[in-house]
Amino acid sequence: MYKLHQKKFLRAEQDRRPKDDCIELELKDDAFDDITTWPHRPMSWKTFVINTLKPSNAELRSVIENALWKNYKNVQVTLTTCPDLSKPPFRMTANGFGRNLSIAEVGGMGNLFPILHKEKDYDIKIASKATIQHGEHTSPYKSLTIDSPKFNLMANLAISEEPGPAEVVHVKCSERIGEENLPRCIRKGLAWHYGQSCVSLAGIFLLLRGEADVHIVPDYPPASFRTMDEVESWFNMFKVKAPLVCATVFHSYDPGNNLRMEHTHCYSDHQDGGHYHIDTTPETVEYEGWFTAAEKIYRVDQI
Template identity: 30%
Template sequence: MTTLPVQKMMCHQPALEEVADVLQKGLAQNFATAEVKVVDCPDLSQVPFDLADKGLCGQPKIADIGGPDHLKPFPQRDKNYEVKNICDLCEMPQGALVLGAGAGPNSVFGTNCELICNARTGTERACDKTKIAKVQEDGSYLQLESNSGKFSLMGNFFISEGKPGKVLQVKASNRTGRQNFVECLHKTLGQHYGEKQAVGLGGAFLLQTGKAKIHVMPDFLTEAMETDEQTNKWLKFYDMDAPLIHVGEVVSADPQKLHLRQEHFHCFSQHGQAGHYHYDTTPDAASYLGYFNVAQVVYRIDLPKNRNFLF
């Protein structure tokens, strides 16, 4: 097993019913219609979610690996990771369902790209539906299958045994406020639970209708990347169409100053569109359906030495 520095932070894990009430109130301030309740997790391996396992229960955890700082001032191409090893470091040696956002394995695809991790590791129920999104030479983007089990630079994953059980069902539509769906979840939890305790939330949500602004990282810059302006010029932004399946995690606070990326979701689709979620661009037409679980612990793995997020 590859040895990487690991720091472990226990999360505040309130009852799902309490979190549902908190999120309900927050979403209602940002969407015309909002409903959050505790339900039995449906089979998320089926359409429309198409996840690599059925549920989100069983030792729910969050892993925050590397970070965007591995891109600056020049990309650290040697920062390459394996999903199976991350499961081992997160004390899930028998395998797990790993969902989330990161950078695709540039050693495999020959270019920098976005990772949409959707994999079940282990021997009994192994399944890998992971995808990447990359920018082509003409400026268009392409969604591809990625079953190498590898990624580079960064990753923000929700990890569980993939079992059925009780989860949060979140529905929201007709955005009336300025906060995007993920931002609303994050800020609602942060405002309610404060900075001294972290609540971790992870899983998947579907943009059912409408369009969204999505970015895809192109290949690495040859010049030093040191400012937000450089970053925004480098990233490629696209309008993409529902339905889009998003996977990732939210952490409400960073009380141990682990330089956590507190919200990160990437999307994939059955129609070839994929990348990093920013916000819906058709608020009146936007509708969301999500299933989430509350994490027990966050593992901060391979914290970058130079820390100053670019995006």
């Protein structure tokens, strides 16, 4: 779902389907009837619903603000209407999120370690509604847009039943003084406040100033990883520059369902993108984001 400008990954991305992703899409009545298939024959995965605690946006505003003050020097949190995500800098196909929000948690890290399940092939029929639409821009490298509905390993999907303007929590913060990235900072604040109640948030945020560390997944190895250290060293790390658009899903608590506690991907007009880790310029970093809570989680193929 990203345009990548690193030359050495172009062939790898052409040779395999996209991997883990965190995207916004529009829900239809049959959205989960056939979310996964094998390449040559359909195969259903066990799917169940995890009911979450959905605080009001007014309550979330207070909890998020308290969390951010522990990590940033300058903080402003208000309630507002979700911006039009079809316009720059977002350029998504849907114009907003937040109404009757659900999260689909598909697969997980268990597909990567201790056994590498690269044979699993998930397919979301409505992925055309979720494709992040980038404008075409010149680049010193060849660009590749991936818009296949198929993916491997995992997905963390924020699904709004009714697209369009909705009330969300609007965050502005700058000058990081703590050790956490933006979504993890908010997630830890939610965990402290709500304890063993699962509160799941989805959102879009902008890295307006500064730089960040991201990773991109290369080709699969020929055999399973022996240790988690091998997994970590397998990722290809890059430093990318603002402005970045980041899509994120995170949970305050895992009720025993192997949830990916925080997952964020980013993209940009200047061809940078990947899995967001953290900003690397705390003194100058600046963020703006929009978040709201989900009503439930669809857990697909827990592993």
